[in-house]
Each structure stands twice: as structure tokens, then as C-alpha cells.
Amino acid sequence: MRRPRYRIRNGKDRGDENCLKLNSGEVAQYRFEEDEHISQIRLVFDSNLNRAYQNMPCNYPLEEKIFKLPDTLIKEYIIEGCDKNGNLQRISVKDNHRRFVLHEVDWCVSTVRFIPISTHGSGEFRIFDFELI
Secondary structure, eight states, X not given: OOOOSEEESOSOOSSGGGSEEEOTTOOEEEEEEEEEEEEEEEEEEOOOTTOSSOOOOSOOOTTOSSOOOOTTSEEEEEEEEEOTTOOEEEEEESSOOOSEXXXXXXXXXXXXXXXXXXXXXXXXXXXXXXXXX
């Protein structure tokens, strides 16, 4: 695995002191002087691993009443990359249910923005890691 070239946060994937907290309308963004080649975008979201009830089972029916996805988990988001000429690349995810997400891309961009849209219930967007490789 290649090492990340750009990383928002400190590499620890637990604890309030280690996550980036965004409110509605806020974005996390990288901006470069020149276009940079990006091959992967790595995200680690907050799945509330410290919750009192059992951790997420490997699978369960959609109508399950006992287990549910953590409120803190980001459900919908957009990632945009833009080059110096204004050409836009875009990833849109509408029903995320994973803590760790890896997007394979082949982008040459000067700006990369993570735009959170919704969670599974929380009013705050919490990200432990947003890396560009």
C-alpha cells in the first residue's frame, strides 16, 4: 500500500480529539498550487465504536429493529476534484453504510473537496481520515 501524500487528521481513527467535525454547509478541502495526480481517496467515518449497544453485526435485514446503523455514520456525500482549467470530477454517494471507504480515481486536480450531505441521524459530520494518495 502506498503512503498517503495528503492527509487531513492525525492517523488515529478513534476518539473525539482525533476527528474532524463539520457542520451542515461546511466542507473539507485540499488546494494545491499545481494540478496533482490522485489515484485513491481514503475516508474513515465515525461509526461510534464507543456506543453502549453491540457493535454492528456483519449483516441484518433492512427492517431490523434491534440493530441499526450508528447515527454518527455519514450516509450521503460528494467528492469533487477540479483542475486548473475548471474541469470537474465528481463522486456522489447516496447510501453509505461503511466506516472505511476507498475510492479508486485517476484525477489530475488542484482542488479536492469533501462535501457531507447527511448522516444516519446525527446533526454533526465526523471524519477521522480524508487522505489523497
